[in-house]
Amino acid sequence: MKRILVTGAGGQIGSELVPALRARYGSENVIATGHVSPLPEEVSAGPCAYVDVTKYSQVDDAIKECRVDTVFHLASVLSALAERNRRDAYDVNFNGMNNVLEAGVANRLDMVVAPSSIAAFGPETPSDNTPNDTVQKPNTVYGISKVFSELMGNYYSTKLGLDVRGVRLPGIISWKVEPTAGTTDYAVAIFYGAIREGRYTCFLSPETRLPMMYMPDAISALMSVAEADGSLLKHHADFNVNAMSFTPSELAAAIRERIPGFEIAYQVDELRQGIADSWPDKLDDTVAREEWGWAPRYDLDAMVDDMLENLGRKLGAAPAV
Ligand SMILES: NC(=O)c1ccc[n+]([C@@H]2O[C@H](COP(=O)([O-])OP(=O)(O)OC[C@H]3O[C@@H](n4cnc5c(N)ncnc54)[C@H](O)[C@@H]3O)[C@@H](O)[C@H]2O)c1
Numbered sequence: 001m002k003r004i005l006v007t008g009a010g011g012q013i014g015s016e017l018v019p020a021l022r023a024r025y026g027s028e029n030v031i032a033t034g035h036v037s038p039l040p041e042e043v044s045a046g047p048c049a050y051v052d053v054t055k056y057s058q059v060d061d062a063i064k065e066c067r068v069d070t071v072f073h074l075a076s077v078l079s080a081l082a083e084r085n086r087r088d089a090y091d092v093n094f095n096g097m098n099n100v101l102e103a104g105v106a107n108r109l110d111m112v113v114a115p116s117s118i119a120a121f122g123p124e125t126p127s128d129n130t131p132n133d134t135v136q137k138p139n140t141v142y143g144i145s146k147v148f149s150e151l152m153g154n155y156y157s158t159k160l161g162l163d164v165r166g167v168r169l170p171g172i173i174s175w176k177v178e179p180t181a182g183t184t185d186y187a188v189a190i191f192y193g194a195i196r197e198g199r200y201t202c203f204l205s206p207e208t209r210l211p212m213m214y215m216p217d218a219i220s221a222l223m224s225v226a227e228a229d230g231s232l233l234k235h236h237a238d239f240n241v242n243a244m245s246f247t248p249s250e251l252a253a254a255i256r257e258r259i260p261g262f263e264i265a266y267q268v269d270e271l272r273q274g275i276a277d278s279w280p281d282k283l284d285d286t287v288a289r290e291e292w293g294w295a296p297r298y299d300l301d302a303m304v305d306d307m308l309e310n311l312g313r314k315l316g317a318a319p320a321v
Pocket of ligand 1: 074076078116117171181
């Protein structure tokens with residue numbers, strides 16, 4: 001892995017993954033690409049290119065022109081947005097993945113890293129301590145596209161010699177770029193509400209338990225799986241990774257310990273509640289721990305402390321009390 005192209009680089013994860021990759025591999029060796037311009041300032045400080053992943057020629061040309069050996073494929077339409085825009089989600093999530101894989105084979109890439117999601121599971125999956133290898137019958141467009149990505153990634157790895165790796169990320173919590181399209185976004189928005197107004201109205205019900213991860217651990221998971229010794233991997237594009245699990249009421253309680261006047265109300269959004277109810281509570285990540293040494297650093301308390309400190313600084317506000 002010497003020269004890297006990142007698709008969908010302007011999103012929540014790309015905005016933090018690109019700087020981390022540039023710090024490790026050299027700024028000039030990491031090309032941030034997206035289909036909206038300009039890309040956010042977090043990634044536009046280094047090499048950038050316009051790539052719409054639904055267009056094979058744009059993916060292929062960028063790989064050739066930038067002389068990359070690795071693609072981190074982040075371009076995606078996330079869960080709640082995908083349910084509202086099925087055709088767009090199909091084009092980006094299915095055709096985009098297919099274009100990256102085919103261009104990867106055509107250009108003899110060393111590796112494609114494509115994050116999967118807890119959305120690759122469904123209502124029939126055991127939800128507590130979900131095993132790595134289990135029933136996968138998601139009931140969302142996004143989840144179905146993630147199963148497609150995992151299976152195609154495994155197929156290209158074993159049949160076509162393209163090394164495709166991926167982790168099933170849970171909801172990602174971060175303070176630099178706000179998420180907008182997912183089902184777990186409440187766990188970020190709640191901090192904006194807490195800091196700005198001392199209150200938040202949550203779109204999921206108070207006892208909805210979901211797996212979550214703080215951004216530094218997500219970046220570490222993606223870079224570690226990419227850097228793992230391939231000869232030790234039995235899995236490819238479908239590793240469970242776990243960090244913490246909580247409900248909106250547990251997160252609110254953790255925030256209230258630090259901002260005593262914080263208030264939460266609930267106004268359930270049926271679409272996102274239905275999606276959340278189909279997802280696991282907590283993942284068993286033994287396989288990732290054994291095959292490439294996965295270990296998260298942040299639990300709920302460490303994440304809440306760091307979010308309040310950094311987001312408070314970013315918003316220029318002392319937390320509301
Ligand atoms: N954020 C999470 O909580 C989370 C959880 C699990 C998995 N993931 C996965 O991680 C990856 C990155 O997610 P994210 O949180 O950064 O999402 P995001 O929605 O913040 O970013 C996705 C990016 O893809 C770009 N994009 C959309 N259509 C495109 C196209 N046609 N061509 C090129 N780019 C296009 C968007 O402009 C955006 O910059 C995705 O595969 C997602 O499924 C994210």
